Amino acid sequence: MAEAKRDYYEVLGVGRDADDAAIKKAYRALAKKYHPDMNPGDKEAEKRFKEASEAYAVLSDAEKRRQYDQFGHAAFEGGAGGAGGFGGFDFNGADFSDIFGDIFGDLFGGGRRGGRANNGPVKGANIRKSIRITFEEAVFGCEKELDLILKDPCEDCHGTGAKPGTSPETCTKCGGRGQVVYTSQSFFGTVQNVQTCPNCGGSGKVIKEKCPKCSGTGYTSSRKRIKVTIPAGIDNGQSVRIREKGEPGINGGPRGDLLVEVNVSRHPVFQRQDVHIFSTVPISFAVAALGGDVRIPTVDGDVIYTVKPGTKTDTKVRLKGKGVPSLRSAQVRGDHYVTLVIQTPERLSAEAKEALRRFDELTGNTLNQNTETGEKEKKKKKGFMEKVKEAFEE
Numbered sequence: 267m268a269e270a271k272r273d274y275y276e277v278l279g280v281g282r283d284a285d286d287a288a289i290k291k292a293y294r295a296l297a298k299k300y301h302p303d304m305n306p307g308d309k310e311a312e313k314r315f316k317e318a319s320e321a322y323a324v325l326s327d328a329e330k331r332r333q334y335d336q337f338g339h340a341a342f343e344g345g346a347g348g349a350g351g352f353g354g355f356d357f358n359g360a361d362f363s364d365i366f367g368d369i370f371g372d373l374f375g376g377g378r379r380g381g382r383a384n385n386g387p388v389k390g391a392n393i394r395k396s397i398r399i400t401f402e403e404a405v406f407g408c409e410k411e412l413d414l415i416l417k418d419p420c421e422d423c424h425g426t427g428a429k430p431g432t433s434p435e436t437c438t439k440c441g442g443r444g445q446v447v448y449t450s451q452s453f454f455g456t457v458q459n460v461q462t463c464p465n466c467g468g469s470g471k472v473i474k475e476k477c478p479k480c481s482g483t484g485y486t487s488s489r490k491r492i493k494v495t496i497p498a499g500i501d502n503g504q505s506v507r508i509r510e511k512g513e514p515g516i517n518g519g520p521r522g523d524l525l526v527e528v529n530v531s532r533h534p535v536f537q538r539q540d541v542h543i544f545s546t547v548p549i550s551f552a553v554a555a556l557g558g559d560v561r562i563p564t565v566d567g568d569v570i571y572t573v574k575p576g577t578k579t580d581t582k583v584r585l586k587g588k589g590v591p592s593l594r595s596a597q598v599r600g601d602h603y604v605t606l607v608i609q610t611p612e613r614l615s616a617e618a619k620e621a622l623r624r625f626d627e628l629t630g631n632t633l634n635q636n637t638e639t640g641e642k643e644k645k646k647k648k649g650f651m652e653k654v655k656e657a658f659e660e
C-alpha cells in the first residue's frame with residue numbers, strides 16, 4: 267500500500283491539458299490492452315488495468331480531476347482507508363457504464379447480451395420479401411403468390427435433430443442452459459462474461475446420433491407457394507404481414523412472420539398522394555372557351571366531365587370518391603383531382619389556320635398581325651421555338 271503511486275496523467279499517457287475525449291481515448295486503448303480477460307493470469311497486465319482505470323475514474327470526473335490537479339494523490343487519501351488496496355480511492359461513484367459499453371461491446375461481441383436462457387420457447391425469425399404490383403392493383407387490392415424456401419421441422423425427428431429412437435442429451439458443459447459464464451477478477455470486482463456454449467452452440471442439447479433425414483439440423487427446407495392478399499389502398503413501401511410463415515420457432519415457440527414489402531409501379535397518367543389521385547387532362551381551346559364534354563380517365567374507368575364555358579388553363583376539378591380506398595376503412599375513398607390544361611394547337615390545316623385568323627379578327631386581336639413587322643416577329647419566334655423543340659428531341 268505504501269508503494270509510490272504513478273501520476274494519473276502519466277499512467278494514461280496524456281498531457282495535463284488533455285480534454286475529456288483524449289482521456290477517454292487513452293483509457294480505452296489501455297483497457298483493451300490490459301483487460302484481464304485478454305490477459306488471463308497476467309498479474310502485470312491486471313495491475314496496469316487497475317492503474318489505468320483508477321486514473322480514468324479521477325480524470326474523467328471534472329470535480330475529482332480538479333482536486334487531483336490541486337492536491338495530487340493526497341486528495342483521495344484518508345477517507346476510505348483500506349478499501350480494497352486502491353489507495354483509498356472510492357470508486358463507487360465512478361461511472362464506467364458508458365465506456366464499458368464501448369469497450370466490452372467491441373471486445374466481446376455478442377457475449378454480454380446473452381442474458382436469456384436459450385432453451386425456452388422462442389418465436390422464429392421473421393422473413394422479409396418484396397413484391398411489385400401495379401398502380402391499379404394497389405388501389406383495388408389483389409392476390410399474389412410468392413415462392414419461397416421455407417424451413418419446416420423435420421418429420422422424422424420432429425425438429426430435435428436426433429436420429430429417430432434416440433433423443434438429444436443435455437449438454438454437460440453448460441448443464442443445458444446454452445450459455446457459459448466466464449468469471450474473472452478485475453479491478454471492478456468480479457466480471458462475468460456470458461457466452462454461448464461452444465459445446466452445444468447454445469441449444470443446451472447435444473446430439474449423439476444425427477437424424478439422417480435432416481442431418482441433425484432438425485429442419486427440412488422446401489419451396490412453398492404462399493398466397494399474399496394485398497389490401498385495397500396499400501401504398502408503395504408498406505408491408506403486409508402474413509402470420510406464422512417465417513422461420514420455425516425454437517423449442518416449441520411459434521413460427522415467425524412473413525413480411526412482404528409492396529413496391530408499387532409508377533403509373534403513366536396517375537400520381538398518388540395518400541388516398542388522393544392526381545392527373546392532368548388536356549382540353550382544346552375551343553372546349554375551354556365554349557364549354558363541352560371531356561373524357562377523363564380515372565381508376566374506375568373514363569368519366570365524362572362537362573367543362574364550363576370560359577374555363578381557364580390549370581383549372582382544378584375534383585372527382586369525389588374516385589381516389590384510393592382508405593386502408594383503415596374500405597368505404598372511405600379519397601378523391602381524384604384533375605388539372606385541366608388548355609392545349610395550344612400545333613399542326614393545323616390551312617383551313618384551321620384560316621379559322622383561327624378569322625377568330626382573332628372577330629375578337630379584335632388583330633394588332634400587328636397583318637403588318638410586315640408582325641409577320642417578321644412571328645417568323646423569328648417560330649425559328650426560336652423550333653430550335654427549342656430540336657434540342658428536346660435529341
Ligand SMILES: [Zn+2]
Nearest residue numbers: 420423477480
Ligand atoms: Zn430430422
Ligand SMILES: [Zn+2]
Nearest residue numbers: 437440463466
Ligand atoms: Zn452447452
